[in-house]
Amino acid sequence: xxxxxxxxxxTDQAATLLEAALKKSVRKGGKLTSADAATAGGLPLRExxxxxxxxxxxxxxTLSATDKGELLFHFPYGLSLPLTxxxxxxxxxxxxxxxxxxxxxxVVRAWxxxxxxxxxxxxxxxxIALATRDERGGAIVGAVLxxxxxxxxxxxxxxxxxxxxxxxxxxxxxxxxxxxxxxxxRVNRFVFGPEEKKPDAQELERRILLQMRAHKGRIGIGxxxxxxxxxxxxxDPLMARLMLDYQGEVKVTDDGAIFYEFPDVRRTVExxxxxxxxxxxxxxxxxxxxxxxxxxxxxxxxxxxxFNLAMxxxxxxxxxxxxxxxxxxxxxxxxxxxxxxxxxxxPLVFGLIPFVFSALIFALPVYRWATDAKRKKQAAEENGRxxxxxxxxxATGKGEGVTEGKLKGAWQQATGEEPxxxxxxxxxxxxxxxxxxxxxxxxxxxPYRFRDLEAEVKxxxxxxxxxxxxxxxxxxxxxxxG
Numbered sequence: 499x500x501x502x503x504x505x506x507x508x509t510d511q512a513a514t515l516l517e518a519a520l521k522k523s524v525r526k527g528g529k530l531t532s533a534d535a536a537t538a539g540g541l542p543l544r545e546x547x548x549x550x551x552x553x554x555x556x557x558x559x560t561l562s563a564t565d566k567g568e569l570l571f572h573f574p575y576g577l578s579l580p581l582t583x584x585x586x587x588x589x590x591x592x593x594x595x596x597x598x599x600x601x602x603x604x605v606v607r608a609w610x611x612x613x614x615x616x617x618x619x620x621x622x623x624x625x626i627a628l629a630t631r632d633e634r635g636g637a638i639v640g641a642v643l644x645x646x647x648x649x650x651x652x653x654x655x656x657x658x659x660x661x662x663x664x665x666x667x668x669x670x671x672x673x674x675x676x677x678x679x680x681x682x683x684r685v686n687r688f689v690f691g692p693e694e695k696k697p698d699a700q701e702l703e704r705r706i707l708l709q710m711r712a713h714k715g716r717i718g719i720g721x722x723x724x725x726x727x728x729x730x731x732x733x734d735p736l737m738a739r740l741m742l743d744y745q746g747e748v749k750v751t752d753d754g755a756i757f758y759e760f761p762d763v764r765r766t767v768e769x770x771x772x773x774x775x776x777x778x779x780x781x782x783x784x785x786x787x788x789x790x791x792x793x794x795x796x797x798x799x800x801x802x803x804x805f806n807l808a809m810x811x812x813x814x815x816x817x818x819x820x821x822x823x824x825x826x827x828x829x830x831x832x833x834x835x836x837x838x839x840x841x842x843x844x845p846l847v848f849g850l851i852p853f854v855f856s857a858l859i860f861a862l863p864v865y866r867w868a869t870d871a872k873r874k875k876q877a878a879e880e881n882g883r884x885x886x887x888x889x890x891x892x893a894t895g896k897g898e899g900v901t902e903g904k905l906k907g908a909w910q911q912a913t914g915e916e917p918x919x920x921x922x923x924x925x926x927x928x929x930x931x932x933x934x935x936x937x938x939x940x941x942x943x944x945p946y947r948f949r950d951l952e953a954e955v956k957x958x959x960x961x962x963x964x965x966x967x968x969x970x971x972x973x974x975x976x977x978x979x980g
Contacts, residue, residue, distance in 0.1 A: 509742060512545045513552035520553075521577055529562075530571045551748070553577065555739035558731065562950075563754040574731075599690070617852050618802055621809035624823070624848075684795040689862050692790030702726045705775040706740065707763060712774035714965040715764045718757040718954040720891055723929075727778035727884055730928050749961070755953035757961065764969045779884040779912075785873040788866050803859050810853035819845045878913040879921070885912035886925055894952045899945030 519539040520530070536546035550571045553559065559573045678684070705725040710717050722733045737758060741748060746760040789796055812818075844850055885908040893900040905926070909917040931946040 509545075509548045509552050512539075512541055512549040513556070515539055516541060516546065516549040517553060517577055528573050528576060530573075531568060532571075535571075548742070551738045551741055555735045555742070558735045559738070560731065560734040561738075561748070561756055563750045563756050565752070565754050567750045567752050567754070569748065569750045569756070615802070617806050617809075621806065621813075621848075624818075678795075684791050685799050687790045688796060688799045689859055691786060691788065691863070691866055694786055702728070702736075703740070706736075707744075708772065708775045710760050710763045711766075711772040713958070714962045715760045715762075715969060716757060716958050716961045716965060717760070718755075718951075718958055720894065720951050720954055723887060724777050724891055725775045727887065730930070749957075751953070751957045753953050753957075754950070755957035756950070757954055757958050759961070761965075761969045766970055777888065779888045783877045783880045783884075785870070785877040788863060788870060799859075803856050806852050807856040807860070810849050810851075810856060813845050814849035814853065817845060818848050820847055823848075878915065881912045882909040882917055883925060885909055886922065887929070890926075890929055890931070890946075890948060891951070894948050895955055897952050897956070899947045901945045905946075 516535055516539040520535070530550065532543055532547040532550060535541065535550050536543050539546060539549070541549065547569075553573070554561065554571055557573055557575060557577055559571055562570045562572055564570065679687075706717070706722055709721050709725050713721065719730065719733050719737065722728065722737060723730065726733070728736065740746060741758055741760075744760050745762045746758050749757050749759055791799075886905050889900055889905055889908040902922070905922055906917055909922065926946050929948060930950050931948045933946060
């Protein structure tokens with residue numbers, strides 16, 4: 499008798515069908531079992547469970563388990579994310595931000611590389627010419643033009659101190675001068691600050707995969723928190739997506755522990771033990787510096803831009819328009835004093851334009867300086883959060899609770915400051931902690947317990963001990979193309 503073929507829908511198709519069926523019934527905070535989803539969508543149980551995992555990843559849902567081993571799918575936002583958490587909106591905002599910053603950086607680079615230096619030279623030339631105006635007339639103009647040409651040459655040619663590498667570096671003593679970034683890059687850092695390193699999604703995923711391989715393809719949410727430092731509300735949907743991408747399977751034990759199996763990720767031709775990635779708390783978060791330049795570079799940009807700012811104010815005060823400058827040049831050799839042209843509006847080229855740009859170039863680093871304390875506080879809070887995470891995971895690894903005093907000590911050691919209790923307790927709640935009332939009654943101490951993480955550690959230890967090394971083997975080669 500021929501085997502009957504069982505049709506299985508693609509997960510995306512099943513998720514679309516299930517989402518349409520549940521759209522009106524699942525409210526914010528709603529929970530579902532696989533059987534609930536199968537009944538609502540008319541789907542086989544396996545398809546319904548796979549579709550629920552896809553919806554968890556899509557709508558930032560979470561998982562929980564009962565003492566009977568039943569897996570519950572929780573949707574805090576229902577099946578419609580709030581606007582501020584919509585992936586398309588976050589991507590659009592990020593794209594607009596990157597576009598605006600990219601255009602802004604291009605404009606500033608052009609301004610710095612050409613306009614700012616050129617304005618400084620023009621102001622210098624005009625100032626010298628006007629200050630030395632006398633009977634020599636044309637000779638003065640020629641001399642000024644030569645000064646401008648020489649200044650441009652010595653600014654931009656390879657021997658310039660503004661060049662990326664100074665060819666006059668003294669290497670004969672075995673101490674070459676430290677290679678500096680090109681001048682325009684240092685000015686960019688002065689204006690916009692150093693490049694901000696954003697979390698790399700691929701790097702986070704790579705760390706999780708290494709954690710899988712190092713622990714026999716069995717990991718839990720605690721492992722994800724350990725190597726990524728993500729908030730728990732982001733770790734759950736991430737694991738739901740990885741389970742679909744890497745053919746994983748979620749497991750639920752009788753005591754309610756949830757963990758994930760990825761046996762296919764273990765297959766390898768490499769020999770030797772896989773080293774797990776370092777925990778995230780070993781990496782200290784540092785606030786982005788104001789400029790990231792050395793003092794000499796900052797002073798160079800400050801003096802150059804300050805000169806332009808001052809000269810633009812002088813130009814506006816003296817009404818130095820292009821017409822008035824041309825009028826002065828036209829009557830350069832005149833023996834009889836020629837009255838200046840009447841006031842003809844605010845100077846734009848020599849006045850308002852360089853004033854606005856120069857002021858903006860100063861305004862951005864001043865703003866970062868004013869908000870530097872806030873950035874340092876945010877970095878300290880992240881280091882404190884990681885220290886608390888370390889204390890919690892170390893305690894749950896031993897099956898123990900952790901007191902509030904110990905968490906405060908971990909925070910203080912990482913930041914040098916006392917934690918805000920509301921912030922500390924909020925993190926405890928986010929990690930799934932609650933007060934151990936039984937121990938509080940017996941000993942008078944009230945430690946926090948993280949029962950789901952403790953159960954996860956226990957279940958993973960048992961599963962890893964039973965995992966077969968055959969999962970790593972690829973087998974013998976029976977065919978090769980070449």
